Ligand code: AMP
């Protein structure tokens with residue numbers, strides 16, 4: 001079995017509240033939401049972090065951001081505003097080693113970056 005929890009969610013081998021899926025990305029709700037809306041947009045293919053994304057993956061990188069925008073609209077937070085975060089590596093605070101884009105909204109963000 002795949003050791004990566006996000007790969008397992010994408011493959012349907014682990015539970016996840018999937019809200020979107022296409023040929024390149026899957027999105028599911030964060031298990032420990034930090035705001036009323038907290039969705040993770042992840043590539044269907046395993047990338048350990050943003051550091052693994054190459055120029056030939058430009059379509060994937062673009063898709064992740066456009067899906068975040070689409071889901072912000074679907075979740076009704078596109079007008080109030082939202083935050084997109086890609087934690088990368090140890091200093092970036094990355095915990096799960098499968099690239100993911102956090103879509104967070106539904107409240108005014110309290111924590112300043114850094
Ligand atoms: P990061 O610190 O950027 O690696 O964030 C990892 C995120 O994944 C955290 O916000 C966790 O709450 C979330 N997470 C961890 N395990 C799961 C899971 N099984 N299903 C959904 N979200 C998860």
Ligand code: ZN
Nearest residue numbers: 004007046098
């Ligand atoms: Zn993975």
